Amino acid sequence: xxxxxxxxxxYEIARKKIDRTPSDESRMKMRxxxxxxxxxxxxxxxxxxxxxxxxxxxxxxQKRSEQFKGRVVTDETRAKQSxxxxxxxxxxxxxxxxxxxTRGEKHHAARLWVLLxxxxxxxxxxxxxxxxxxxxxxxxSLRNGAYHKDQxxxxxxxxxxxxxLGY
Numbered sequence: 001x002x003x004x005x006x007x008x009x010x011y012e013i014a015r016k017k018i019d020r021t022p023s024d025e026s027r028m029k030m031r032x033x034x035x036x037x038x039x040x041x042x043x044x045x046x047x048x049x050x051x052x053x054x055x056x057x058x059x060x061x062q063k064r065s066e067q068f069k070g071r072v073v074t075d076e077t078r079a080k081q082s083x084x085x086x087x088x089x090x091x092x093x094x095x096x097x098x099x100x101x102t103r104g105e106k107h108h109a110a111r112l113w114v115l116l117x118x119x120x121x122x123x124x125x126x127x128x129x130x131x132x133x134x135x136x137x138x139x140x141s142l143r144n145g146a147y148h149k150d151q152x153x154x155x156x157x158x159x160x161x162x163x164x165l166g167y
Contacts (some may be wrong), residue, residue, distance in 0.1 A: 111167045113146070118153070118161025128167075137162060 006014070022030070040048075090098075113131075115123040125131045132139040138159045145154065146164035153163040 113167045114165040115142075116151075116153070116163045116165055122165075132159075 111126075111128070113125045113128045115125055117123060128142070129139050131137070132142065136158055138154075138157050141154050141157055141159045142162060142164050145152070146167050151163055151165055153161050
């Protein structure tokens with residue numbers, strides 16, 4: 001009798017159905033073996049830390065950032081992410097760090113935007129959202145043009161004739 005060889009799709013279905021979580025007995029053995037190992041020395045710990053830090057070069061960070069640009073997240077995934085964070089308590093230090101991260105040069109409100117008015121004048125704007133509110137312009141139409149590096153003037157709406165040359 002010939003042996004049945006499943007194709008990749010059947011193999012994937014079978015692989016997903018197999019429960020790979022370790023049993024309580026296996027977890028107990030792993031825990032015991034971890035306890036019997038000697039602790040890592042300070043020098044080894046520092047050497048490992050240095051290696052990890054060296055692997056996060058600016059070029060690698062840029063490459064990893066590019067990986068996720070344009071990625072579409074489904075509503076189902078967003079709901080799962082939200083549910084996983086529901087009820088999560090953050091420390092005061094964590095909340096302070098997050099608050100500080102929304103300030104400074106990297107935050108969109110602190111960027112220097114270069115605009116071209118319908119009259120052909122160049123303008124430099126520091127807080128784009130505030131500037132748009134004061135001048136009855138649509139921030140999102142200007143921002144989207146800038147993000148897509150489209151320097152053509154906006155063709156309709158309250159921002160008609162305006163364009164973003166850079167930010």
